[in-house]
Amino acid sequence: xxxxxxxxxxxxxxxxxxxxxxxxxxxxxxxxxxxxxxxxxxxxxxxxxxxxxxxxxxxxxxxxxxxxxxxxxxxxxxxxxxxxxxxxxxxxxxxxxxxxxxxxxxxxxxxxxxxxxxxxxxxxxxxxxxxxxxxxxxxxxxxxxxxxx
Numbered sequence: 001x002x003x004x005x006x007x008x009x010x011x012x013x014x015x016x017x018x019x020x021x022x023x024x025x026x027x028x029x030x031x032x033x034x035x036x037x038x039x040x041x042x043x044x045x046x047x048x049x050x051x052x053x054x055x056x057x058x059x060x061x062x063x064x065x066x067x068x069x070x071x072x073x074x075x076x077x078x079x080x081x082x083x084x085x086x087x088x089x090x091x092x093x094x095x096x097x098x099x100x101x102x103x104x105x106x107x108x109x110x111x112x113x114x115x116x117x118x119x120x121x122x123x124x125x126x127x128x129x130x131x132x133x134x135x136x137x138x139x140x141x142x143x144x145x146x147x148x149x
Contacts, residue, residue, distance in 0.1 A: 001069040011052040024049035064088045070100040
C-alpha cells in the first residue's frame with residue numbers, strides 16, 4: 001500500500017502507529033537518502049507492506065507496480081499531481097487491479113475544493129464533451145462561470 005501525504009509531519013505521525021501493528025514499513029520524503037534503495041527493497045519484499053511517501057518526493061520517476069492500494073491521505077488542490085501519485089502503480093509490469101482512495105475530512109476547505117473541481121468537471125463535460133452539447137447552459141451555469149454566484 002502506498003500512502004501519500006503532502007505533509008511529512010503527517011507521515012511521521014503515521015509511522016509509529018503502523019510500526020506498532022508490525023507491518024513492514026518504508027518511507028520516502030525529501031530527506032530520504034538513496035530513495036531508490038528503499039524502492040528496490042519494497043519491490044522485492046513479498047510481504048504486504050506500507051510505503052509512506054511525501055507527494056513531492058514520490059513524483060520523481062518511481063514505478064511501484066507491487067502496490068495494489070494507493071491512499072491519498074490529504075488531497076492536493078491540483079488533480080494532476082494526485083493523478084501522478086496514483087500513476088506510480090500503473091506502469092509496465094502491473095498485473096493487479098489498483099484501488100485508489102482519497103481521504104477528505106468533512107467541513108474542510110479541501111472538501112469544498114473537491115466539490116468545486118467536480119462542478120468544473122461536469123460543466124466541462126457538458127460544454128466540451130464528445131458530440132453536441134447534451135444540455136444547454138442555464139442562467140446559474142453562466143453566473144457560476146462568470147463568478148457571479
